[in-house]
Amino acid sequence: MNADDWLRTLAAELHQRRVAADAARHVVAEAATHLREGGGDPWVVFGPPQQYAGAIVESIGTAPGPRPGPVRLHARGITKRYGRRTVLHDATLTVRAGQIAAVIGANGCGKSTFLRICAGLISPDAGDVTVSGQLGYCPQSGGTADFLLADEHFVLVGAGQGVARGPARRAGRAAARQLGWEAGGDVQARHLSGGTRQKLNLTMSTLSQPDVLLLDEPYQGFDQGTYVNFWDQLGRLRDAGTAIVVVTHLLNQLDRVDTVLDLTPAQQTGRRAPAVQGGHP
Amino acid sequence: MNRLVTVAEMTLRELLRRRGVLLLLLLMPLTFYLIRRDAYLGQSVRSLLLGVGWAVSTAALFATTAARELEPRLRLAGYRPHHLYLGRMLGLWMVGLVISVPFFLLPMVDGADLRYGGLAAALLCSVGVAAPFGMLIGALLPRELEGTLLLLTVVTVQMLIDPAGSGAKLTPFWSTREIATWAVDHTDQGYLARGVLHGLAVTALLALGVAAVANVRLRRRRHLRHLPVG
Structure with missing residues (x-):
């Protein structure tokens, strides 16, 4: 460097x-x-x-951050079993507009399951989730179409919101640029590197300008620069009032989040981040 | 409507970019036709139609399996289930129609004495049934291998079963066979009417099956409550 x-x-x-x-x-x-x-x-x-x-x-010191807004996501008493195995037990998380929440825990402790329940992709055995506004979700992997170009992904997602092709393409490219990626090429998704494909995945989830953004370890394959850009973008979205939930195992980023839900067994209740910095109370 | 067309368009784009798949889609019915060419022409044309049906079903199966991860996020992005399955079906029907054109022309070039209107109707029936049939298998069986094996079983049964037997009417492509008999053997109109009716009924039933599975899989879960932004 x-x-x-x-x-x-x-x-x-x-x-x-x-x-x-x-x-x-x-x-x-x-x-x-x-x-x-x-x-x-x-x-x-x-x-x-x-x-x-x-x-x-x-x-x-730091500049005072914006005051957290109204509650955007409230997951209460989430319990999920696969057969006899209880993956989640009474997990609770509240995220307000303008907050980032981290979901942490050991492998297999149900982080992705919790996020999928919050997204409404699978049902819990107990508990409920209330979401205010539009929901965006970025899976850990997959979620893209191998034989489509990045622009076509943007058009596809944009059409869901009734956005015309041109604006959808422009919005997608602009969001990709925030991650240091020029997305307007003639490359099919299957030919993108793992990290770039994840950028596409992430860009698709932010394209609909969600009020609640759920990210399941979206930075897999990112290089250092992209990783920094990723957290920069999360910061911008937070400042714009988005409520963000990010599954992570990288504990060194916890100082950048406002709330932590640790799903490691025996610590299953939501707790505040132990070292909250940056003006977020 | 725009959502439906966009999904159809993307399905079409994806399939047209799979050049290997397209080649095999064309090769399969051609092989079926040529392998029976020395024998009775009617059998050759029936095999061709079955080949088209099998090819389109397989494409539908793979397209459905490939979209399994993408569809839930498209649902979150504002699509309703019917946009997704109807759009995909529309795209597959278009692909089926495109690959049917050379197989409509093939017997013509070969000098076969057919009712070509009947051949066109049989091709339409074959494509019409095949798209929802492959999609339904893809929706019910999440792994491609199981789906392909099931397709293979159904097509083999279709080839070997006595078409006059009552069980044959339960096979998905019986309609194609009836219409083909009308086109090749110049039989009475009853074959055409039965075939068209069977084709329409089976297509509708399969499409309803696809709709039911998609609506269950992509349903709004009861635990999730959406509120407007306050």
Whole structure:
């Protein structure tokens, strides 16, 4: 990573951590000046950009985040059994507009099942889910058509909402660009790399501008840059008032979310994130 | 209407891009025709029609299986179940009609003395029945291998069963056989009428079956309550 990449990553980290835009610009400009005049490797001078951003946040604080809005998703007492095996027991989660909730837990603890129940794709044995507004869902894998182009996927999803072809294509390409992907090519989905295919998957789920967005480990196959873009986009959607639920096993991202539901057995009730940062109470 | 047409269009695009599949779709009825060519022409034409039916059913089976993961998210994106299954059926019927054209012309080029109106009706019947038939199998059996084996069994029964027996009327492509007999052997109008009636009834029943399965699989679950944005 050269100095420019380091500065870009720092800017993204500051944005993610909700440092006020003016202050973030000032910090990045100062770091750039320091590197230009003093020289040296930014990793040696400042350390990793994430760590430096953390120090900045501790020093100058963050901009107050928007107040969470009304409840958009309320899953209550969700229980699901497969045969004699209870996968979910009395799981409860409430997500408001402008919040990101993480669903975490060990493999096989029912994270994807919980999300599919929230999306209405499978029925629970007990419990109910209330959703306010339009629902978007991005599965862990699949969910795309092998022989269609990205644009055709956008047209297909757009038609469901009554969106004309041109606007659907433009909206899809714009959303893909947020993930660092130029989607307008003549490549069928089956020829896309695993990561790019997931970008298509993710783009399709945001295309209908959902009020509640359910993401089942959508970043599989993403490289580091895309991963940063992904969390940037989640931040933008949150700021726009979307309620987001993301299944994740990457605990290092928990400081970017507002609520955590840990489905690991014996900790099955929803709890607040242990280290909530960035102005979200 | 736009949703229906869009699903039909995408089904058509997907199938037309599967060049290998298209080739096999054309090869199958052709093989059926040629393999019986030295014998009685009527048998050759009946085999051709069965080949078209089998080919379109197989395409429908694979299209339905391939869409299994995509359909729930399209449902969330605003589609109703009937947009999805009717759109797909429409697309498959169009593909069936496209591949039927060379097989309508083949006996003509071959100099066969047929009622060509009857041949067209039999092809229409074959395609009409095959699309919902393959879709229903694809909807009921989630794995392609099981579906293909079931299709193979049905078509084999169809080939071997005595068409005059009462059990033959329970096979999906009996209508095609009746209309083909009218077209090839210049029999009375009763064959045509019975065939058309059977074809329409079987197509309607299969389409209803597809609708029932799709409506169950893509239903709104009772545990999920949607509220308008407040």
